[in-house]
Amino acid sequence: MEHDRLFIGGGWAAPHSTARIPVISPTSEQPLGSVPDADEADVNSAVSAARAAFDDPGGWAHWEPARRAEALNRFADALETRSGRIARQVTAQSGMPITISESVEGRTPAFLLRHAAGLITREPLERVQERADSTGSTLIRHDPVGVVGAIAPWNFPQSLAAFKYASALAAGCTVVLKPSPETVLDSVLLADAAMEAGLPAGVMNIVYGGAEAGSALVAHRDVDKIGFTGSTAVGRLIAENCARLLRPVTLELGGKSAGVVLDDVDVGAVVNSPAFSAMTMFNSGQTCWASTRILAPRSRYAEIVEAMASMMDGLVVGDPFDPGTQVGPMVSEKHRTRVENHIRGGAAEGARLVTGGGRPRHMDKGWFVEPTLFADVDNASAIAQEEIFGPVLCVIPYEDDADAVRLANDSSYGLSGSVWTGDTDRGIAVARRVRTGVFSVNGKRTDLGAPFGGEKNSGLGRELGTEGLASYQRLQSIFM
Numbered sequence: 355m356e357h358d359r360l361f362i363g364g365g366w367a368a369p370h371s372t373a374r375i376p377v378i379s380p381t382s383e384q385p386l387g388s389v390p391d392a393d394e395a396d397v398n399s400a401v402s403a404a405r406a407a408f409d410d411p412g413g414w415a416h417w418e419p420a421r422r423a424e425a426l427n428r429f430a431d432a433l434e435t436r437s438g439r440i441a442r443q444v445t446a447q448s449g450m451p452i453t454i455s456e457s458v459e460g461r462t463p464a465f466l467l468r469h470a471a472g473l474i475t476r477e478p479l480e481r482v483q484e485r486a487d488s489t490g491s492t493l494i495r496h497d498p499v500g501v502v503g504a505i506a507p508w509n510f511p512q513s514l515a516a517f518k519y520a521s522a523l524a525a526g527c528t529v530v531l532k533p534s535p536e537t538v539l540d541s542v543l544l545a546d547a548a549m550e551a552g553l554p555a556g557v558m559n560i561v562y563g564g565a566e567a568g569s570a571l572v573a574h575r576d577v578d579k580i581g582f583t584g585s586t587a588v589g590r591l592i593a594e595n596c597a598r599l600l601r602p603v604t605l606e607l608g609g610k611s612a613g614v615v616l617d618d619v620d621v622g623a624v625v626n627s628p629a630f631s632a633m634t635m636f637n638s639g640q641t642c643w644a645s646t647r648i649l650a651p652r653s654r655y656a657e658i659v660e661a662m663a664s665m666m667d668g669l670v671v672g673d674p675f676d677p678g679t680q681v682g683p684m685v686s687e688k689h690r691t692r693v694e695n696h697i698r699g700g701a702a703e704g705a706r707l708v709t710g711g712g713r714p715r716h717m718d719k720g721w722f723v724e725p726t727l728f729a730d731v732d733n734a735s736a737i738a739q740e741e742i743f744g745p746v747l748c749v750i751p752y753e754d755d756a757d758a759v760r761l762a763n764d765s766s767y768g769l770s771g772s773v774w775t776g777d778t779d780r781g782i783a784v785a786r787r788v789r790t791g792v793f794s795v796n797g798k799r800t801d802l803g804a805p806f807g808g809e810k811n812s813g814l815g816r817e818l819g820t821e822g823l824a825s826y827q828r829l830q831s832i833f834m
């Protein structure tokens with residue numbers, strides 16, 4: 355797909371920049387298409403359109419919530435009619451197995467738009483409360499925060515963009531979305547859907563670009579809030595810029611979450627369950643919340659390592675368009691090199707390579723990495739502390755539940771985690787003691803209506819649910 359426009363001010367606008375972003379298939383290594391690579395002037399145009407739409411006295415920000423909700427539901431309808439094409443485009447660009455693209459990327463944005471539309475019509479935007487000193491009353495108002503700069507990564511390009519724009523639009527904000535350069539083609543379909551839904555001009559804008567466009571958006575004086583998902587390194591840079599500008603920012607960053615297997619489980623049943631492989635290896639390991647550090651009780655350590663090796667060896671690696679494929683390629687050649695460097699580093703640090711470690715022999719093209727398992731890993735080693743973002747797991751022994759909690763918390767990250775047990779209450783007791791933003795008991799995955807986000811190097815703030823919506827609102831107290 356060759357595309358020569360940016361989505362600005364409600365239509366396709368010719369870019370100022372003459373540079374292009376080529377998109378390469380990670381499976382065939384062949385070009386898939388290209389889009390304009392927005393420069394600062396293009397970002398300025400998009401922000402101006404969003405600013406004008408936000409400042410319109412009778413515009414989007416001032417519509418009754420029910421009217422905005424209707425528009426969001428139309429946007430969801432328009433996305434749903436394109437869900438198959440969106441899923442295929444995501445798989446083509448990123449190598450995401452098609453079953454995941456269809457179930458997550460094809461569905462989540464519409465779900466989130468409908469959910470946010472429901473929240474904005476249900477949650478009161480104003481309330482009157484008695485003054486604390488009982489001498490009158492105060493009106494407390496929730497207004498939209500303003501123009502939002504939304505910056506998304508490549509690993510779930512549609513869903514993670516929607517984590518931001520669904521809440522922001524529902525709150526009455528206007529949005530400039532910058533997708534990741536690796537996955538820009540699917541956002542052409544997103545723009546088509548926004549147009550078909552009849553969102554007013556400038557309410558939703560999309561600029562393709564990389565770090566230059568992203569930095570211009572973060573620093574723009576007419577942007578009121580930044581919502582970012584991506585790496586910790588870039589998130590820290592954005593936080594520094596937002597701190598200087600005193601600009602609110604939500605950061606969803608990296609993770610290195612623990613999967614705690616308690617000693618009461620049926621190891622074979624747990625490790626071979628679809629929930630366990632999804633929690634550890636979803637999207638070929640390119641998932642921020644994946645449990646990639648498996649903590650195994652010493653009493654059952656050998657049994658767990660053996661079951662995991664057989665689970666990893668059984669995963670189907672191949673063409674991501676084949677519905678039977680469980681592990682596709684890494685998103686880019688550069689990213690595969692990064693994953694392979696981590697694998698080499700793990701072996702050099704003395705971890706025991708149980709299975710994998712190379713490239714699958716049956717794939718002669720594409721940026722594939724074999725599902726790789728390390729055992730006897732020291733939790734202090736780089737392979738246990740650094741995010742790899744590929745199909746690589748490590749198994750670390752622990753002594754008792756308290757030791758497992760200590761190891762789970764011994765990480766600079768704090769995004770997610772999981773516990774596997776025959777006793778849900780025991781699992782919840784472990785979950786309560788782990789300092790992460792989300793946690794799963796026995797493979798229950800993310801609830802799209804609950805706050806989502808991380809602690810420590812995993813980020814700041816929360817997306818989704820009422821708390822996510824609130825992050826796109828500003829508060830005003832009027833003393834009466």
Ligand code: NAD
Pocket residue numbers: 505506507508509510514532533534535563564565566567568569572583584585586588589591592605606607608609641642643741743769807808812813
């Ligand atoms: P990345 O940080 O390289 O890029 C993310 C986005 O930021 C891209 O759109 C990129 O173009 C843009 N960007 C790059 N430099 C910028 C700058 N200086 N200023 C503004 N924008 C800039 O991350 P990635 O490689 O696309 O994504 C993978 C990372 O995302 C992993 O670390 C993963 O853990 C993280 N992630 C986190 C979550 C979460 O919810 N916590 C979810 C998915 C992915």
